[in-house]
Amino acid sequence: MKQGNMEAELAKLLERSGDRVRAVLNILVEAPYFYHTDNQELYFFLKRHRREFAEFFKQFYGWTLLMDGKCARVYKSEWYNQAISPATRTMFNFTRRDECLAFMMLLEFFEHQLEENGMxxxxxxNLRFRFGDLLGHVFRRFQESFPEKKESYSEDLVRARILKPIMPQLERYRFLMRITPPEDLSAGEDEIIYEALPAMYHYNGNALSRVIPELANDEQSASTREET
Known part of the structure; x- marks a missing residue:
């Protein structure tokens, strides 16, 4: 769409539905993800006028609007204010190796669960799962990735030092939502239910694991074992 046409389309949309346009723009920058369950009316409005919003973000910000049936977000590929260091930016970002690996393993677990459940x-x-099932997957993957350090990655240590500390971050940035059990039901830690929110579909565990040497090497070894 040419710039003149884009501006005309945006002007018409603003004139007709200014309140909804401003609401959608604010929602898209107030949080990393806009879910259809947050506000179905505004989500469908964004979906109906996706082209106009996408052109707006591309033209004025250089951002990309990504959207599927459940989740919308704007992707920013470059940080312009270099005076703000990466450490002080408010964004989802694990920095420790084991935390990064655990996130990759969560994506693997998510994809496996989708396949098993035909979702x-x-x-x-959305997919729901037990914390204990996720722990079992992450523990197994650490054992496979670091066979020479199995004692450092016992199930208890993986639970206490790696997985439990990252769960609040995953909830804060709306990757996961912890399901509150009924008042008359007391559940142990392994029985806690989490819901995988739609942002999980925007990440490819297989693609990301290729840039993590530990996971890439382990996958290559597994492939070799299968071939033999």
Whole structure:
């Protein structure tokens, strides 16, 4: 779309639905992800006028609008204010190696669970899982990735030092949501239920693991074992 046409389309949209346009723009920058369950009316408005919003962000900010049936976000590829160091930026970012690995393993677990349950982003309900099942997957993957350091990655240590500390961050940035059990049901830690929110579909565990040497090497070894 040419710039003149884009500005005309945006002007018409603002004139017709200024309040909703401003609401959508604010929602998209107030949090990393805009879920259709946050406000279904505004989400459908964004979906209906996706082209106009995408052109707006591209033209004025150089951002990319990403959207599927459940989740919308704007992707910023470059940080312009170099006076703000990476350490002081408010953004989702694990810095410790084991935390990064655990996040990759969560994505692997998510993709495996989707496959086992025959689920896709088009399903109305989101995937739910037990904390204990996630712990089992992450523990196994650390054992496979660091066979010479198995004692350092016992199940108890993986639980206490790696997985439990990152769960609040995953909830804060809306990757996961902890499901509150009924008042008459007391659940142990392993029985806690989490819901995987739609942002999880925007990450590719297989692609990301290729840049993590520990996971890449382990996957290559697993592939070799399967071939033999």
């Amino acid at each position: 896709t982003v088009e399903d109305r309900d």
